[in-house]
Amino acid sequence: MPELRLATFNCENLMMRCDFRRAGIANARQRLTDVDNALVAEHVDSVFDVLSEDDRTLTAQALAATGADVCALQEVENLVTLTAFDTRYIARWAGQPFGARVLHEGNDSRGIDVALLSRLPVVYQRSHARRTFGALGVTPPPGQTINDYAFRRDCLEVDVAKDGRALTLFICHFKSMHGGRRKTRQVRLAEAAAVRQLVRLRFERPAEEDWVVLGDFNDYREVDGHPVGHSGLGPLLDDGFAVDLAPHAIPDALDRWTHHYPEDDTYGALDHIMLSPRLAAQNPAPDTRIIRAGSPYHAARYTGPRFPGIGWLDPKASDHCPMAATIKFEGRALSA
Template sequence: MPELRLATFNCENLMMRCDFRRAGIPDARQQLTDVDTATVAAQVDAVFNVLSEDDRTLTAQALAATEADVCALQEVENLVTLTAFDTRYVARWAGSAFGGRVLHEGNDTRGIDVGLLSRVPVVFQRSHARRTYGSLEVMPPRGQSVNDLAFRRDCLEVDIAVKGRALTLFVCHFKSMHGGRLRTRDVRRAEAQAVRRIIGERFADPAGEEWIILGDFNDYREVDGVALDDSGLDPLLDDGFAVDLASQAIADPLDRWTHHFAEDDIYGALDHMFLSPRLAVLNPAPDIRIVRAGSPYHAARYAGPRFPGIGWMEPKASDHCPMVATLKFEGRAFPA
């Protein structure tokens, strides 16, 4: 049975905003999905110094510490940035670049997208950024119409292959809590319903197939073991449609957090891996870990070692911690 070490990580504003014309890259904005061309790829380093050296070094260290085969990423500006980060920073700390890179332009007004780094073959990829509530038959949140886009960023659908067997991933980054968790909950609930519809389109029997929804969902179903009944993630979990891997595999509820909100001193599990029921059965006791060595010191609940250079608030790897798990799967024969 194939085995995969899979991570998810919100890199926090992995951007390289600059004047591409001054760097000698004509029309780079039109080439963001074609970074393997000699014109762009050869000049990536020329514009990469706009990224924070300290923060991005720590981000790469945290990602390398997962030792993942595949990592789903959130808050990446574009494919050029992802390529430069992989080849210049991740390669330094992990020993080599991932090499496989996927990113499609999404809907976020700040230009932050979801993406994927992979050491195993990516055999299928599809963006759902342009799907509307109407096309997915999802009731829009109040104030929105059926013609509005269902995702604040994207739901990136990717198939990866290990030993000739394919597994499907759905990489997400749901609406933030900016404006208040309860006031924004219905948008995340609609996004969760949209993801569920997409999985239903892909698989006639979702419960009997193997797939994973992962990413930053900007919501939680519990805080320190106290269950909440107002989560925007309920459509994915309430009736057993998917299984929350961390809740199943990490016994101590105080050890499930991936994010510390300093203002209210809340340690929340915003980053998740949701497994299909079939895949959960195949992984009753998976090896799962949350890498917190890149967390700033204000996240005082973590008392373990930190990477050199971490500060009280900054520098840091991210405001999120990467989560990584080793999973077994049967998958589908590839090519099908």
Template structure:
């Protein structure tokens, strides 16, 4: 059975124009230029700006989903089930050839209220009973025995919840076979600060260890023979790609419990200039200049059984929704404003920095699903 599975961080698909007291980055720039007579006046204008910008952005997000052409789509940074369903009804289904349903979302631990979610082709399964979702958001470091000295040094407690968002386990009965998805969104690198990657690595390492233990607990001794995927924005990488497609070793990512000898990352076999789903351009205090890096933050990790069944899986990364400031080919040496601004292969109305589909790319992997039924969940 052939399936196209995708992951996509859709960047704040939310019904709110603010995260508590913090303004969203999309509206903050324009709002900073104006003065308002009252807080109420400011909030009314901000809501109007947010709605207008959101419509442009979500048309592009929907285009990226349509281009991914996935049978199963895992998403990150979704506000609620109602927002997810409204987005598919009013944006995706006006553009895509496929029709999606079987939406699954459980509220997790993110302080902004953004969650992981899953959507599937309507005709992929027989009915709602064939898709079962289990949240692990309430598990603590102690529950899965992943607490260590590095976490203690960060001020974390054994009794704290370990997942920054969730690990949503989705069991799918496809008739002739079953598939289990572990949908994740790991701790971010603190918006790319120079020290953010290392400072937050203990949390990602704990999440990776926890996901591995959940997979092992789900399948027991048959873990290598089962059909499962670990999928989502894992926010870590052991390498980045610099200008000219120069590969830069970044050391430990925190994802090693998953990527070293447990699951298979199909992007690892791609040429260096293709192994990325995210781009960062920022000032580096330590280096004293602007640093540009392409990197893989989004993953579809295959079980050994799925990797063996798909020895050369089809891999696609949809990049046409990225803003013009992003060089789509890391081999490109000329990164002047003139060169980037005249690069084509973007969706209509994509801007220099915004609007855009997201700051991440949809990652799609085509797999051959063996006719095997995973053991029932205990």
């Protein structure tokens, strides 16, 4: 049975800083965003100073520390930025770039997208950014209609392959809690229902297949180690449609946080890896780690070693911690 190391990481505003004078290209930022071919992106990135050196060095260190073969990313501006991050920063700390890079432009007004880095072949990819609530048969949240897009960013569907078998990933970044968790919860509930529908459209019997839903869901089922009430994750988890990996693999509830909110000093699990029921049964105790060495010192619950250069609030790898797990899967056989 194939095995891979899978991670998810919100990189926190992995965005370019263009030197427009040196580039000498009109509408340079928009033209970079329009690049959707990975081979083209490899030739474009050398023209621009795209990343903040201190933060992105730490971000790359945190990602390299996961040991991941495949990593789902959130808050990446475009394919050029992703390429530069992989070839300039990841390669430095991991010894080589991931190589396979996937990003499709989504719906976020800031231009932050979900993405994939993979050392394994990507055999299928599809963006669902333009899927509407009506097209998916999902009831829209208050204030929206069936003609509105179901995802605030995207749900990126990707198949990665190993040893002749393919595993399907659904990469998400749900609506933030800005404006209040309770007030924004209905949007996340609708997004979760839309993801569930995508899984059902892909698999006739979802519980009997191997798939993973992962990313930054901007909601939690426990905070500071204590269970909380309703969350925006209900359509995916409440009836066992998927299995949340962290409670499945990390017994100590106080050790499952992936995000520290400094303004009220709370620790919550906003980032999730959710396994199909069959995949969870195949992985009763997967090796799962949350990498916190890139966290700022303000996240005082973490008392372990940190990367050199970490500050009180900044620099840091991200305001999120990457989560990684080693997963065995049967998946589906690739045709010869």
